[in-house]
Amino acid sequence: MKKYQAEPYKIKAVETITMTTQKEREEYIKKAGYNTFLLESSQVYIDLLTDSGTTAMSDKQWACMMLGDEAYAGSINFMHLQETVREYYGFKHIVPTHQGRGAENLLSSICIKPGDYVPGNMYFTTTRAHQELNGATFRDIIIDEAHNAQLDVPFKGNIDLKKLQALIDEVGPERIPYVCLAVTVNLAGGQPVSMANMRAVKELCSKYGIKVMYDATRCVENAFFIQEQEEGYANTPVRAILKEMMSYADGCTMSGKKDCLVNIGGFLCMNDDELYQKATELVVLYEGMPSYGGLAGRDMEAMAQGIKESVNDAYISHRIAQCRYLGDKLIEAGVPVVRPIGGHAVFLDARAFLPHIAQEEFPAQMLAAQLYIESGVRSMERGIISSGRNKDTGEHNRPKLELVRLTIPRRVYTYAHLDVVAEACIELYKHRNNIKGLKMVYEPKVLRFFTARFEPLS
Template identity: 70%
Template sequence: MKRRTAEPYKIKSVEPLKMLSYDERKDSLKKAGYNTFLINSREVYIDLLTDSGTTAMSDQQWGAIMVGDEAYAGSESWQHLEKAVKDIYGYQYVIPTHQGRGAENLLSQMKIKDGDYVPGNMYFTTTRAHQELNGGTFVDVIIDEGHDSLLDHPFKGNVDLAKLQNLINDVGPEKIPYVCVAVTVNLAGGQPVSMNNLRDVYNLCHRHDIDVMYDATRCVENAFFIKEREEGYGDIAIKDILKEMLSYSDGCTMSGKKDCLVNIGGFLAMNDEDLYTRARELVVLYEGMPSYGGMSGRDMEAMALGIYESIDDKYISHRINQVRYLGNQLIEAGIPVVRPIGGHAVYLDAKKFLPHLKQEELPSQSLAAAIYLDSGVRSMERGFVSGGRNKITGKNNKPKLELVRLTIPRRVYTNDHMNVVADSIMALYEKRDQIAGLKMTYEPPTLRFFNARFKPLSSCGELMTITTSSATT
């Protein structure tokens, strides 16, 4: 008999949770314009909106916060963070930022000029926005398998080398400032990139004098999948796999709010001294001094420790397996989810969940709203709304994947919480034909999924025409 395991931590502090009544949730959803981003956190029972900044920090991290050096320049806490990045990630130079998009802003301003092309293994919302604001055009070079939600492929985040080479041939290497490789790929379902593919991309790009920059936000999760799935890595420690992974890049942007196990902070890292010098000048304009970059000394102390904690094999194994615990329940119940289950979230395939809705009727947004209405569980849309508009034509982008992301915060919830989520989604699936589509009533000019507002398309003006049996009343 295979023995069950438990969380590799014990709970020292608790935060009470409150479930609103069905009518209260219905009222909250209407006030938020059916956008889960606009629901107040006190009105949420289980919050799976994001794993960004929602980590439960360790007792060691909380202790380190008390000794943070808040010096405006030359902070000792910054020196601790810089050492951790160099030790674990292996880059020569580090620029701290307030979070990942601060690093994206710096990188895009320094590297991209008008008319450039930035290939990547599927877009991410803020990354693409920064690239476009600086005159670049994003080009998707992920393998085709990355766009097939039900295909069980071990490394659906891989870059298609033929697509990348064709782009280089078409526009010329001088028009490609860098290739942006996400490890893992968020919008493909948290899917990893293989070590072989990372190595091949790096070698191809360097033959053409093109830099490779990682979105390393969930790089430890990617290292876990390499250890588990790629031949030759099963007996190698996560920290060593991670170091090799990052060696096949020239730098990275990092949101410390994910794999660095903190609530705020990030950095831009690189090996090029000239780029580092430019970044030191630019960070002062947008973030702060090069020795704090928008973070307090407390934040930097916590992140430095979090970097070391994140590479513990027992921690990352539990983290991935909790996500799988939820995903496997849904698969067994016949719920259409992205396969294989990714590193940080379970993704529902909203097109297959709600086949009666056209993509223009926003099935992902509708399903995320319905899950909240049913159980107070907050998730997020990753489809038509997140896709935005083409920067040239102004027409809506239509991503192949129409998903709802159930994002698991690190070290926050137990598997009993995952059971509540699974029960809600299974109940909704039984009555999925009763979920109406949505229409956008307010569309922000950029990153519209954060602040857009919607209304139901049903004749009765309701998102669901019946109350589901699982809904708390």
């Protein structure tokens, strides 16, 4: 029997959650257009929709909330956050934003010109949307193994250097403003990138004067996998691994709502002085002064504390253990999931779970809806709907991975909660042949997965 690390914390405050009846849930999901994003929080028993902003903050972070310097300019809390980012991430400049997509907007607006290409190790929804809205074409350069859900190999988030070189040869380095390197890769199943691959990407890009910008949202989780799986790092603290990772980048976007352990906030980092000057000019228009960027002082102070807590080895090893606990229970029961288990979630393989439902009938969306009806557990689709439409042809983008993400919030749920989730997935899998597809009845033009609505096929 496998052993899993106990929680490296004790519970000081609790929030009551209530289980609804299946009949009630059937009505709730119908009213929500079979879109779990449109459910009300009060209608959900265990909420695995996202790990973004759903963290339980520590006692020290809550104490930091009382230290807010709400000055409009030059906040003491900004100075502390800047000092902390420089110490733990190593970048020279930081521009706070209200959350990660604010940082993505700044980076895309500053760096991209129409006709550019932005290569990356698999798209992320908001990231690609900002890139495309500013005139770029995204090009996926992740290794082929990442598109095979059942292939159990380490570092499936790695960039394929041959694909990157081929793009450089095809369009020229002057049309590639930066490489967007995600650590870890969300839509591949939370898969990490090796230190060797980061180093090699930086070396190749430096030859052509191309910047490397990380999506650092879950960088601490990535550092843990390096410590565990990459030769030479077993005895290196996660904090030191993180610092080395960042040394191979020219900057990063960060959603502090994940690995910085806060409920709101993010930032854009860079080493380039000219890029920083442009960012400070633009952030005033979209976010706020460069010393707060849409955040209260107290939120910046809590984020600085969260950065320090996030690199605690006991914390991050338990974080990964919770994901593996749920994943292992599903694998043992024969439920198809993305392998290996990643850092922030367990991903149900909806293609293998519901092979009788065609991709254009949205199997992952329906699987998420049925899981909610079965158990009150809220998850989310990560497949054809999240992938959106081709901006030139208007056709559906058709990713090879059609997934349902069971995202585990940080320091929120216990192993007993995960038992409930596992049992619901297993029970649903037994009756999978009874599940039908969906049709889309409302589709927004951008980021449709947030607000699209569906009806079951008869």
